Structures are given as C-alpha cells and as structure tokens.
Amino acid sequence: MINLPLLPILIPLLSAVLLMFFPKRIKAQRVISLIAIAGTIIAAIVLAAEVKANGIQTVNLGSWPAPYGIPLVSDMLSVLLVLTSSILTFFVVWYAMIYMDESYERFFFYIGVMFLLTGINGAFTTGDIFNLFVFFEVFLIASYLLIVLGGKGAQLRESIKYLLINVISSALFVTAVAYLYSVVGTLNMADVSQRIDELGSPGIITVIAIFFLIVFGLKGAIFPLYFWLPGSYSAPPIPILALFGALLTKVGVYSIMRTYTLFFYHDQGYTHEILAVLALLSIVVGVVGAIAYRDVKTIIIYNIVIAVGVILYGVAAMTPAALEGAVFYLLHDMVIKAALFLLVGIMMAITGASHLNQMGGMIRDYPRIGWTYFVAALALAGIPPLSGFVGKLLIVQGGFETGDMIGPLLILISSLLVLYSAMKIFMNGFWGTPKEYHGAKAHLANRLWIPAAGLVLIAIVYGVGSEAVYPFIQMAVEPLIDPAIYIEAVLKE
Amino acid sequence: MEILMSIVVGVLFMSAVYLILSKSLLRVIIGTGLLSHGAHLLVLTMSGLKTGDAPVLMDGVSSYTDPLPQALVLTAIVISFGVTAFFLVLAYRAYQELGTDNMEEMKGNDSND
Numbered sequence: 001m002i003n004l005p006l007l008p009i010l011i012p013l014l015s016a017v018l019l020m021f022f023p024k025r026i027k028a029q030r031v032i033s034l035i036a037i038a039g040t041i042i043a044a045i046v047l048a049a050e051v052k053a054n055g056i057q058t059v060n061l062g063s064w065p066a067p068y069g070i071p072l073v074s075d076m077l078s079v080l081l082v083l084t085s086s087i088l089t090f091f092v093v094w095y096a097m098i099y100m101d102e103s104y105e106r107f108f109f110y111i112g113v114m115f116l117l118t119g120i121n122g123a124f125t126t127g128d129i130f131n132l133f134v135f136f137e138v139f140l141i142a143s144y145l146l147i148v149l150g151g152k153g154a155q156l157r158e159s160i161k162y163l164l165i166n167v168i169s170s171a172l173f174v175t176a177v178a179y180l181y182s183v184v185g186t187l188n189m190a191d192v193s194q195r196i197d198e199l200g201s202p203g204i205i206t207v208i209a210i211f212f213l214i215v216f217g218l219k220g221a222i223f224p225l226y227f228w229l230p231g232s233y234s235a236p237p238i239p240i241l242a243l244f245g246a247l248l249t250k251v252g253v254y255s256i257m258r259t260y261t262l263f264f265y266h267d268q269g270y271t272h273e274i275l276a277v278l279a280l281l282s283i284v285v286g287v288v289g290a291i292a293y294r295d296v297k298t299i300i301i302y303n304i305v306i307a308v309g310v311i312l313y314g315v316a317a318m319t320p321a322a323l324e325g326a327v328f329y330l331l332h333d334m335v336i337k338a339a340l341f342l343l344v345g346i347m348m349a350i351t352g353a354s355h356l357n358q359m360g361g362m363i364r365d366y367p368r369i370g371w372t373y374f375v376a377a378l379a380l381a382g383i384p385p386l387s388g389f390v391g392k393l394l395i396v397q398g399g400f401e402t403g404d405m406i407g408p409l410l411i412l413i414s415s416l417l418v419l420y421s422a423m424k425i426f427m428n429g430f431w432g433t434p435k436e437y438h439g440a441k442a443h444l445a446n447r448l449w450i451p452a453a454g455l456v457l458i459a460i461v462y463g464v465g466s467e468a469v470y471p472f473i474q475m476a477v478e479p480l481i482d483p484a485i486y487i488e489a490v491l492k493e
Numbered sequence: 494m495e496i497l498m499s500i501v502v503g504v505l506f507m508s509a510v511y512l513i514l515s516k517s518l519l520r521v522i523i524g525t526g527l528l529s530h531g532a533h534l535l536v537l538t539m540s541g542l543k544t545g546d547a548p549v550l551m552d553g554v555s556s557y558t559d560p561l562p563q564a565l566v567l568t569a570i571v572i573s574f575g576v577t578a579f580f581l582v583l584a585y586r587a588y589q590e591l592g593t594d595n596m597e598e599m600k601g602n603d604s605n606d
Contacts, residue, residue, distance in 0.1 A: 009582070118517065130565055130568070132569060133569075137572045137576075141575065141576065144576075148583060151586060151590065152590075152592050156583065156586055156587040157591060159583060160518070160583060160587055160599065163579075163583060164513070164521065165581055166527045167529070167580065168525065170529075170530040170572075170573075170576075171528045171531070171573075172532075172535065174529070174532040174535075174536060174569050175532045175535055177536070177565070178532070178535045178539040178562075181540060181561075181562070181565075182539035182540060182541075185540075187561070187565075230501065233599075239576070253592070302532070373591070401593060
C-alpha cells in the first residue's frame with residue numbers, strides 16, 4: 001500500500017472533522033474517538049511492519065516528484081514515535097473519559113485531542129521543513145484550546161503566556177526557514193541535507209543551526225528556554241497535562257534530533273558542543289526544580305526538563321550507541337511520563353490537593369495505586385529490568401566514547417536525584433500518617449487505575465523486552481548516523 | 494529593493510519586540526502581529542524579489558520568479574490570522590475573568606488568584 005504513511009495523520013483528522021458535527025453528544029464522541037485512535041494504532045503497527053520489511057516509506061503528495069512536492073517520509077524513528085504517541089493518546093483518552101467533568105467534554109475536548117494527534121503524527125512523519133512548521137501549528141492550535149479548556153482565571157493567565165511564547169517561536173521558525181531557503185533554495189529535508197553537503201557548510205549554516213535550536217528548544221524546553229513550562233503545564237487538568245508532558249516537548253526533541261543529524265552534522269565542534277552543554281544544564285536545572293518543590297505536579301513537570309536534557313545529550317554525542325540510547329530513552333520517557341502524570345492525577349483525585357503536605361498514608365486504602373506508582377518511579381529513574389535503564393546505559397556509554405567524563409557522570413548522578421524526587425512523592429504520599437482526604441473524585445480512583453496501570457505495564461514490557469525492541473531501534477538510528485540512507489529513500493536516485 | 498525590504502523587516506521586528514515587552518495585553522498582541530508580518534516579509538525577500546516573469550507556464554518565457562515563497566507566505570499568513578484571532582478572544586476572556594489587561598498583574602501563582 002503506497003499511501004500507508006498518510007493513515008496515522010488522516011484517521012485522527014477525519015474523525016476530528018466528523019466529531020465536530022455533534023459536539024454535545026458525549027457518548028458518541030467517546031466511542032468514535034476511541035475507535036479512531038485504535039485505528040491509528042493499527043495503521044501505525046502495519047506501517048512499522050512495512051518499514052521493517054521494505055525500508056523507508058515515502059509518499060509524494062499530489063505525485064509531484066521528490067524535490068518539488070511535499071513528501072511524507074516514514075522511517076523507523078518516525079514510525080516508532082507515531083506508534084508510541086497513538087498508544088499514549090489511547091490510554092490518556094480512556095483515563096480522561098473517567099476523570100473529566102462533563103462540562104469539559106462538551107467543550108470540544110475529544111476534537112482537540114484528535115487534532116493534537118493529527119499535528120503530532122504529521123510533525124513526526126513530514127519530510128519537508130516548512131510542512132513541519134504547518135504541523136507544528138496544527139498541534140499548537142489544538143493545544144491552545146486544550147490548555148484553556150475550563151476557562152478558570154489561572155488557566156487564562158497561564159495560557160496567555162503559553163500562547164505568546166509559541167507565537168514568538170513560530171515567527172522565529174518562519175524566519176529560520178526563510179534563512180535556510182535563501183541559502184539552499186529548497187525545503188525538502190533530504191534535498192536540504194544534500195545541498196548543505198555540496199555547499200561545504202559555510203558559517204551561515206551554523207547560524208541557521210543555532211536558530212533552529214532556539215525554535216525547537218522553546219518547544220522542547222531545554223535549559224534557558226524552559227521557563228514557561230512549569231507555569232503553563234500546571235494550569236490544565238491532569239489528562240491534558242499528561243498529553244502535553246508526554247508528547248509536545250518530545251516533538252521539539254524529535255525535531256532537534258532530525259535537523260541536527262540530517263542538516264547540521266558538518267560543524268559538530270560548535271553546534272553539538274552547545275547542544276551538549278545546554279542539555280547538561282537542562283538536567284541540572286530540572287533536578288534542582290524536581291527536588292525543590294513539594295507539589296506533585298511540579299515535581300513531575302521538572303522531570304520532563306531532565307529527560308529532555310538526557311535525550312539531547314545523547315543526540316549531541318552523535319555516536320551510534322548514544323543515538324540508540326537517545327531513541328530508546330525518548331520512547332521510554334513518553335510512556336513513563338504519561339503514566340506518572342496519570343498516577344499523580346489519581347493521588348490528586350483522592351486527596352483533592354496537589355501538595356505533598358496534604359497527602360499521606362494512602363497505601364492503606366489504595367495499595368494497588370501505591371505499588372503501581374512505585375514501579376513507575378523505579379522505571380523513571382532507570383532501575384535495571386525496567387524501561388529507562390537500557391536507554392540511559394547506551395547514552396552514558398556513548399558519552400564516554402566521545403571522551404567526555406562530566407556529561408555521563410552528571411547523567412548518572414541525576415538518575416539518583418530523579419529517583420529521590422519520585423520517591424519523595426511515594427514516601428510522603430503513600431507512606432506516613434494518613435490524613436483527611438477531601439477529594440471529590442476519590443470514588444473514581446480504582447477505575448482511573450486501569451488505564452494508568454496499562455501504561456506502566458507497557459513500560460515494563462518495553463524494558464524487559466528491550467532485546468526484542470532493539471532491532472527496531474537500530475533501524476531507527478541508521479538514517480541518523482548516515483543521512484545518505486534517508487536522502488536516497490526520499491529522492492530515489 | 495532587497496536592501497529596502499531588509500530595513501522594513503528590521504523596523505517591523507524592532508517595533509514588535511518593543512510592543513511585546515510592554516505591559517498592556519493589547520499592545521502585546523499587536524506586537525505579535527507585527528512580528529509575524531516581519532517574518533513573512535523576510536520569507537519573500539530572502540528568495541530574491543522579482544527576478545523574472547510571472548510564474549505562469551507560457552511559451553517563450555525562460556526566467557521565472559520563484560513562486561514557492563509566495564505559497565509559503567500565504568500559508569504562514571493564514572496561520573498567523575487564526576492565531577491572532579484566537580489570541581484576541583483569549584485576551585478578552587482573560588480581561589473579563591481576571592479584571593486586568595496588565596501583564597504585570599498577571600504574574601504570580603495560584604495564591605493570588
């Protein structure tokens with residue numbers, strides 16, 4: 001099937017359009033959106049099998065030949081990310097059906113989620129740098145809707161900042177694309193890579209590389225550009241926060257990964273050095289934030305910044321092992337962050353508060369939730385049989401291979417502190433003296449546990465079965481190490 | 494012509510930054526509008542302004558103006574229209590809910606809602 005890469009974008013898009021016709025019929029909305037996401041997952045699995053069997057799949061929209069038309073390119077990396085995003089969305093929407101108030105659901109919640117998924121899958125799949133901008137806007141506009149859903153004072157205040165940051169970064173994105181276009185005269189990512197290679201990488205390419213780093217860094221929340229994240233992400237309800245935390249920053253990370261391995265790999269001494277330093281600073285700042293706060297949401301939000309740092313350090317190292325680790329860790333982090341947000345959401349549903357001082361002793365009444373959280377926290381920190389371990393090991397190994405001592409050691413130390421920050425929630429929330437709970441949604445806790453536990457189960461399977469996943473990761477990393485594979489698949493010379 | 498356009502883009506970016514840094518929410522929104530206008534003009538300018546005939550397929554015309562930047566700008570303008578409209582509505586709702594359009598007073602956390 002030649003149009004297969006289109007399906008994970010088209011299914012959510014068309015279902016979102018369909019859902020727009022009856023926004024108030026909540027039951028129908030729920031059923032259709034679950035079916036559509038399940039369809040997206042199936043399409044992504046079929047696509048992954050196809051890519052595994054026959055190599056990189058491309059679709060040239062409107063049958064314009066490669067450098068002129070807009071291509072959609074599914075290599076293993078993008079397929080794995082599309083698959084993971086779709087699976088995550090499935091569980092989060094399931095959770096949201098139980099958790100969300102009806103007033104939220106009536107206000108286009110499912111439609112927003114479907115458009116978000118369209119944009120994210122599109123951004124992972126597209127092979128055209130301007131089209132990447134368009135898909136960025138698709139999921140950003142959906143995220144503007146979702147972040148302000150509910151319309152409370154704090155939400156409005158935070159979404160203005162979120163919107164302002166993203167409007168500015170979009171303008172910078174257009175500017176960066178303009179500079180890139182003036183230098184290479186093409187927008188097809190494979191063609192851009194080839195032209196930059198022919199030009200022999202003049203200094204302006206390095207400038208454009210830094211420009212793109214600023215743009216994607218704002219989306220991905222790396223060190224100096226993460227400042228908006230803790231405030232904005234604490235505003236929306238938990239299921240939306242889980243989607244944002246697991247998916248949105250990862251699109252920025254993916255874009256840095258893609259551009260820095262495909263376009264800007266010539267002058268690594270400068271660009272990748274900066275990326276490595278910023279990644280390490282992100283880890284430091286994230287760890288400080290995760291330890292400093294006693295608000296469960298804020299702790300996990302700062303853990304996003306840490307994970308982004310760890311992944312980008314792997315990208316900056318640019319050795320095969322480090323890149324494999326980065327991809328491994330990227331997929332792991334998407335799953336485990338969503339799971340943690342969902343579990344923390346259950347804690348908040350029970351206690352009606354998000355501060356640790358108002359929690360305690362929950363393990364007595366909710367042992368299942370407590371131990372699920374415990375396993376998820378171990379997986380987050382990368383305790384061996386669980387999913388974070390392999391990725392971190394490969395990143396650290398790749399870091400040592402480049403001769404850098406500080407980076408890998410910092411990542412190892414940060415793992416301990418991440419474990420401490422996650423365990424702080426466990427110790428204070430589940431152990432200790434029981435307190436009075438005032439959560440209005442406490443009766444939902446056991447039903448909410450099922451989708452959250454499903455995600456933790458995926459994380460466990462992903463970790464234990466990493467041997468089985470490894471060939472896929474290896475295949476995903478091949479075009480990152482050797483851009484010629486990507487270029488050849490797209491331009492078909 | 495390119496030099497003139499570059500200056501215009503620079504002035505637009507400069508005014509945009511000035512407006513975005515101001516306190517009034519409405520000025521900030523106008524600033525984002527100017528910023529995206531600047532970026533759009535930059536896209537048009539960067540590919541070289543009119544260098545040949547109109548990009549219509551005809552006999553006897555060999556040098557065309559690059560049509561791609563115009564397609565890009567068209568897309569980008571539509572997106573920035575949509576986002577600006579949303580931003581205005583959001584600002585109005587925020588003004589109703591928070592009772593202020595001063596960015597200074599929108600700092601802070603949940604405690605002073």
